[in-house]
Amino acid sequence: MKKWLWIISAVGLITIGCSGLQAGSSLISSPTVNRIVGESDTESESAEAEVEQNEQRAKQDAFLSGSSEAETETVHSPEPLTELEIRYDTPSLNSVTLSRGPIEVKVSYTAREDITPENRPLLRYEIFHEGELSVKDAAIAVGSGSVLIGDFDQDGGMEVAVQAFTGGAHCCLSTTVYSWNGRNFNKLSLDEMLGGEFEDIDGDGSYEFVTIDSDFLAKFSSYAGSVAPPMIFSLVDGEFINSTQDYPDYIYSKIADLEHRNQQQMNAHSLLAAYVASKSLVGEVESGWAYMLNHYSQDPALGLGMSIRDQNGEVVDRHPNFPTALEAFLIEQGYL
Numbered sequence: 001m002k003k004w005l006w007i008i009s010a011v012g013l014i015t016i017g018c019s020g021l022q023a024g025s026s027l028i029s030s031p032t033v034n035r036i037v038g039e040s041d042t043e044s045e046s047a048e049a050e051v052e053q054n055e056q057r058a059k060q061d062a063f064l065s066g067s068s069e070a071e072t073e074t075v076h077s078p079e080p081l082t083e084l085e086i087r088y089d090t091p092s093l094n095s096v097t098l099s100r101g102p103i104e105v106k107v108s109y110t111a112r113e114d115i116t117p118e119n120r121p122l123l124r125y126e127i128f129h130e131g132e133l134s135v136k137d138a139a140i141a142v143g144s145g146s147v148l149i150g151d152f153d154q155d156g157g158m159e160v161a162v163q164a165f166t167g168g169a170h171c172c173l174s175t176t177v178y179s180w181n182g183r184n185f186n187k188l189s190l191d192e193m194l195g196g197e198f199e200d201i202d203g204d205g206s207y208e209f210v211t212i213d214s215d216f217l218a219k220f221s222s223y224a225g226s227v228a229p230p231m232i233f234s235l236v237d238g239e240f241i242n243s244t245q246d247y248p249d250y251i252y253s254k255i256a257d258l259e260h261r262n263q264q265q266m267n268a269h270s271l272l273a274a275y276v277a278s279k280s281l282v283g284e285v286e287s288g289w290a291y292m293l294n295h296y297s298q299d300p301a302l303g304l305g306m307s308i309r310d311q312n313g314e315v316v317d318r319h320p321n322f323p324t325a326l327e328a329f330l331i332e333q334g335y336l
């Protein structure tokens with residue numbers, strides 16, 4: 001068995017603001033540390049445990065320090081994305097510079113206490129490549145946002161991602177990625193309703209954009225009570241593509257989580273819908289469907305999502321039961 005040699009680099013994390021979260025900010029958490037920098041041939045369980053402990057400690061230190069001071073330890077770890085985080089208590093910023101390799105991002109932000117729909121704080125940024133201004137842009141950021149730098153797809157060209165909470169109860173996190181193509185930046189938008197996080201979920205060094213299929217929200221349950229299957233996007237040849245099915249281990253972990261939750265929350269149709277869709281993603285739709293049939297409720301009170309609508313969205317009929325409604329929905333969404 002080969003053991004990876006990790007290098008912890010906590011250099012890049014800059015957190016501005018104090019503790020505390022507000023609505024929306026929890027949706028942008030720091031990216032999970034990724035891995036892989038080389039290998040060694042030592043193998044020992046206890047050494048592995050120690051490495052894990054060191055990794056945890058370094059991550060905590062990085063968060064607790066809240067400073068941009070360089071703290072480099074030669075222990076195992078992935079190379080985190082360089083990050084600047086905006087939170088509700090972040091003061092106004094004037095051309096704060098975040099840099100990594102050939103990239104420099106100058107970030108300005110106007111903190112406001114009197115936020116109205118017409119008067120929302122702006123996160124303004126300029127992206128430089130080797131000292132040359134290449135992008136000047138802005139995003140509405142209501143008390144939550146982040147700027148990330150890293151080589152997301154490990155192709156040698158840097159990416160800059162800007163995520164921001166645009167305000168509202170159920171909406172929205174905007175995510176824009178600027179990907180260096182050798183001459184300039186391609187601008188890519190990932191406008192998922194709930195946003196997502198950049199994580200290296202399979203540990204190969206490339207960052208995936210991890211989110212959920214938001215079409216499941218408010219379908220078979222209230223918005224807040226809804227459960228949705230995972231959705232993953234990967235940056236391939238300068239574009240984000242839906243690569244969910246390339247990550248079966250991740251989907252299986254979500255399936256196990258849904259089974260666990262179903263034991264506590266029987267007959268929740270939204271959860272069962274997400275379950276069948278997730279099983280479909282790993283090629284196990286038959287057993288997923290059988291599980292749903294064993295657990296769904298015939299209680300007419302759980303009737304959300306039963307309407308049959310025409311092309312104009314007008315209700316023209318009603319599905320006789322949940323499995324029929326679910327089947328129609330999953331076909332429409334491409335899961336069946």
Ligand SMILES: [Ca+2]
Nearest residue numbers: 151153155157
């Ligand atoms: Ca890249």
Ligand SMILES: [Ca+2]
Nearest residue numbers: 200202204206
């Ligand atoms: Ca990856």
